[in-house]
Amino acid sequence: MATDRINRYGRGREALLAATIAVVAERGLHGLTFRAVAELAGVNNTLISHHFGTKDALLHEAVAWATARAIRLSDLSATETIDGDFARALVELVASEPQLQVFQYEFVLEARRRPDLREEAVALYEGYIEALEVALTRHGHTHARPLARAVFAALDGLVFQQLTVADPDVVQEAIERVGRLLEASLIESRQSA
Amino acid sequence: MATDRINRYGRGREALLAATIAVVAERGLHGLTFRAVAELAGVNNTLISHHFGTKDALLHEAVAWATARAIRLSDLSATETIDGDFARALVELVASEPQLQVFQYEFVLEARRRPDLREEAVALYEGYIEALEVALTRHGHTHARPLARAVFAALDGLVFQQLTVADPDVVQEAIERVGRLLEASLIESRQSA
DNA sequence: CAGACAACTAAGCAACTGCATAGTTTTATG
DNA sequence: CATAAAACTATGCAGTTGCTTAGTTGTCTG
The missing domain is CATH 1.10.10.60 (Homeodomain-like)
Structure with missing residues (x-):
């Protein structure tokens, strides 16, 4: 037409x-x-x-486009607490845009062998971790960078599981468990202070 | 010769x-x-x-070979605590055999599109998680399956970071932080009991 | 509404791909 | 030490690949 x-x-x-x-x-x-x-x-x-x-240039531009969109969609710095609502929303996000998530894992692995993609890969991950660190600090965690890296790794790993081997339900349950680990950590740090 | x-x-x-x-x-x-x-x-x-x-069959056999070796090398059920020694050993393992680790991520992503690899991917991940669950239960954690899934996801995500975007040092620090989260969780569950 | 410029297509080629065919070399065995 | 089976190689081909060249179509501007 x-x-x-x-x-x-x-x-x-x-x-x-x-x-x-x-x-x-x-x-x-x-x-x-x-x-x-x-x-x-x-x-x-x-x-x-x-x-x-070239094909390499196509992938490079697609990476820039995808990372911008991915960071916008999952604004981790706005996270209040990792509770049931958060878990449900994350599982939902992955279910609704699996391609965007899978693409990120593919490109980050590829960045290991293609130096021209490294910068984007590092920026993507450090961006996620930094945003989480902001949220954790706001909630009273101190020296939160390693904690933010660990918690992001857990969420990242659970998203990977949801995409490949695990039911959304058990992933959601595990995300909520991460939130409770953070609570317990806060309580304990208050008591020892 | x-x-x-x-x-x-x-x-x-x-x-x-x-x-x-x-x-x-x-x-x-x-x-x-x-x-x-x-x-x-x-x-x-x-x-x-x-x-x-065929090429598909070659990959399938390589997957079986690699998963057997990977599970053997990282016997998570033998884990006592996730402390500095554990963190150092895991970072070391990844540094010494990066190819085996990268291959696992590649194949699990591929299993998403190739049904004949799904079984191996699920078995690999559930095997890791089950082994961790055994260790966590032994240390006093109850209803440990979701916890094991979350903790394994954190370790898996951190290994992924070490392979692609992060320094071994900061990864090691984050692994130790995971261990301390577990300790705090145990202490809190004892107090509320 | 002309004509310049950008977006887009058609055709094709050299390099590489998986894999089939046909043959050779090595080893195990009686 | 003959011989059969298994491991291995050489050659080659049809299909696919990235990308080039040459041309067409659409849009924007004066």
Whole structure:
């Protein structure tokens, strides 16, 4: 239809970036081909060369796009407490956007072998941890950086489990357990003070 | 040399399995090719077809080999406490065998899209969690399954960080912090009882 | 509404892929 | 030490890959 053309023209670039994330999540990095991405985006595969040049550059831009979106969606610094509501919301987020989450694990692993992606990977993780540290400090935890790293690792690991091997229900229960560990830690630090 | 032939003949199969893990870890699943694996193993690439048939079957066998080795190396059920010694040992393990660890993340992500690998992925993770549950119960924790899942997720997430974005030192510090969270939890549960 | 510029497509190629076929070398065994 | 089975290699091919080249279509601006 003509409306398709009108709506699509000029939007190939963003369609390719979105398709890149979907393809990597659904088929892995070994399934990331010009033709697979282009087909999902509804454009010709040579449009990738036009907009991004190489496959490496396409992935790099998709990484920047995805990390920006991921950090925005999960604003950890706004976290009040890790309770049932938090656990439910996190499990829900993963269930509603699994591709975005899977893409992050794929790209961070790839960053191990591609120095040009390292910076984004470090920024993504340190950004998450920093946001959590802010929230934990606000709640009375001191020297909270290592704690924030550990708690983020737990949440990250549980998201990974939900995506790969575990039921959402047991993941949610485990997240709530993390929250109770934090409470107990706060109580104990008050008593010993 | 003749000794090379004598030493190598009949060992192609295991050499290929070991090479598969190394190639996946160092070049990713998209770098897993018959020729890359064969070159690293020091054999002809058609030997893969001979021993395993297809590339999928090669990966499947490598997964079985790697998971058996990984579970053996990190016997979590023998864990006494998560203290400085434990943290140092875990960081050391990851530093000494990074390929085995990276391979596990790669294969578990791949298991999301390949049903024939799901069983191994679930068995690997539930095996880790079960072993931890045994250790935690022994130390007085009750209803320890969700706790074991959460603590394993934290350790898993921290190993992932060490492999990709974080210094071993800060990872070690965070692991020790996990141990202290467990202690505080035990103390609090005793007081409220 | 001309024409310049950007977005986009069609066709194709050299390199690489998994793997089949056919043959050789080594080892185990009677 | 003959011979059969198993381990291994050489050659090659059809399909797929990233990306180039050459051209078309749509949009924006004066």
